[in-house]
Amino acid sequence: MADTKKRGFRTTLSHTGRNSKHEHGFVNPPLSRGSTVLVPTVAERQALQAKARLGQRALTYGTGGSETHWALEDMMAAVEGGTRCYVVCTGLAAVTTPLLAWLKAGDHCLMPDHVYGPARNFCDGLLKRYGVETTYYRPDIDEAGIAALMRPNTTVVYTESPGSHTFEVQDVPAIARAAHAGGATFEVQDVPAIARAAHAHGAKVLMDNTWGIHHFQPFQHGVDVSIQAATKYAAGHSDILIGTITVNNDADWMTLHATARTLGQYASPDDCWLTLRGMRTMAVRLQAQMEAAIHVGHWLRQQPEVAQVLHPALPGAPGHEIWKRDFTGACSLFGVEFKPEFSPASTHKFVDALELFGIGASWGGYESLAVPTTGFITRAAGSGNFAGPIVRMHIGLEDVEDLTADLRQGLDVMRKSI
Numbered sequence: 001m002a003d004t005k006k007r008g009f010r011t012t013l014s015h016t017g018r019n020s021k022h023e024h025g026f027v028n029p030p031l032s033r034g035s036t037v038l039v040p041t042v043a044e045r046q047a048l049q050a051k052a053r054l055g056q057r058a059l060t061y062g063t064g065g066s067e068t069h070w071a072l073e074d075m076m077a078a079v080e081g082g083t084r085c086y087v088v089c090t091g092l093a094a095v096t097t098p099l100l101a102w103l104k105a106g107d108h109c110l111m112p113d114h115v116y117g118p119a120r121n122f123c124d125g126l127l128k129r130y131g132v133e134t135t136y137y138r139p140d141i142d143e144a145g146i147a148a149l150m151r152p153n154t155t156v157v158y159t160e161s162p163g164s165h166t167f168e169v170q171d172v173p174a175i176a177r178a179a180h181a182g183g184a185t186f187e188v189q190d191v192p193a194i195a196r197a198a199h200a201h202g203a204k205v206l207m208d209n210t211w212g213i214h215h216f217q218p219f220q221h222g223v224d225v226s227i228q229a230a231t232k233y234a235a236g237h238s239d240i241l242i243g244t245i246t247v248n249n250d251a252d253w254m255t256l257h258a259t260a261r262t263l264g265q266y267a268s269p270d271d272c273w274l275t276l277r278g279m280r281t282m283a284v285r286l287q288a289q290m291e292a293a294i295h296v297g298h299w300l301r302q303q304p305e306v307a308q309v310l311h312p313a314l315p316g317a318p319g320h321e322i323w324k325r326d327f328t329g330a331c332s333l334f335g336v337e338f339k340p341e342f343s344p345a346s347t348h349k350f351v352d353a354l355e356l357f358g359i360g361a362s363w364g365g366y367e368s369l370a371v372p373t374t375g376f377i378t379r380a381a382g383s384g385n386f387a388g389p390i391v392r393m394h395i396g397l398e399d400v401e402d403l404t405a406d407l408r409q410g411l412d413v414m415r416k417s418i
């Protein structure tokens with residue numbers, strides 16, 4: 001179970017998911033690997049299976065997880081402020097599994113227009129084929145806007161804040177209020193029945209909280225299910241794919257657990273162990289990378305080629321006010337919009353010229369990255385229109401002076417290319 005004691009972020013990261021007395025004195029928990037689990041008697045096996053069916057922790061077979069999985073689950077539940085967490089093989093599996101858990105044929109799903117691309121593909125492809133309809137909404141929608149989009153069959157309202165390409169910050173509390181109210185649209189006079197119907201049919205609010213990790217406490221803002229691509233800052237070293245799904249009550253846990261088990265969702269114990277190890281230093285990495293990103297963001301704002309920096313922690317940046325209201329910190333992933341005189345092709349020259357920034361997907365590692373996003377992202381609800389081309393930057397743990405020097409020489413190459 002998640003640590004319920006109220007402790008600071010760094011203390012939580014240092015002390016959750018380990019028990020040195022139990023581990024013969026070793027600081028870190030052992031790595032448990034296995035498929036078959038042997039038990040002394042048939043009766044004990046049956047008792048363990050009964051526990052597992054109730055969603056409780058019981059070593060019955062590898063797919064049910066082991067102490068290694070549970071240590072990471074406790075850690076992430078504590079970081080996100082939820083009760084239980086399920087670890088899956090990738091961040092994308094952490095997106096698709098709860099969608100499958102809370103949607104069925106005939107249901108309707110609301111998705112923000114800036115959603116992580118593969119989540120959009122899942123809705124437009126597999127979910128559509130299985131009879132689920134998706135409507136995309138503008139990320140800057142307000143409570144009344146969501147309420148207007150709610151249908152009696154809307155069971156999931158998905159959020160991602162800020163969006164990982166264009167960094168629109170969403171008013172998640174307002175969206176959550178509208179989503180929860182939206183279920184109770186039945187014109188029935190029996191109040192207890194209305195209350196039951198509201199609980200039975202109220203839409204669930206899912207959130208991809210990868211950007212906000214810990215700095216946005218999802219369950220304090222009306223979110224029911226929080227998704228983490230733990231591949232990013234949790235793992236932290238660009239060498240693991242892993243995802244987590246966290247909930248905040250037993251009923252949601254049973255729904256999630258049943259679907260994840262049925263689908264055969266699983267993560268390698270080695271990857272869980274390494275992710276837990278990564279999380280021990282996550283607070284200091286996040287702090288250093290946030291500070292570096294803000295430093296580089298301010299520097300970029302002063303460069304004549306730059307129209308704006310899309311990092312919500314920068315005063316005056318899009319979404320800054322909501323970020324200030326709802327977040328306690330930030331990460332080091334942001335966008336740079338160039339002035340319209342620069343073409344997308346010229347930004348490719350800029351990125352190609354950088355020596356310290358790798359060109360590649362993902363983020364949250366210790367190394368800096370840059371990828372052009374203009375022309376590579378899909379929108380359906382008319383959001384995300386920018387006059388100039390955008391490059392997405394991830395700031396790693398390098399010295400910021402080296403990064404800004406590299407960016408300056410890249411900007412010079414870009415300038416000469418037009």
Ligand SMILES: *Cc1c(COP(=O)(O)O)cnc(C)c1O
Nearest residue numbers: 090091092116164210229231242
């Ligand atoms: C990377 C990412 C994912 C998917 O994580 P993988 O582990 O790469 O599958 C999901 N959501 C967001 C916002 C991401 O950045």
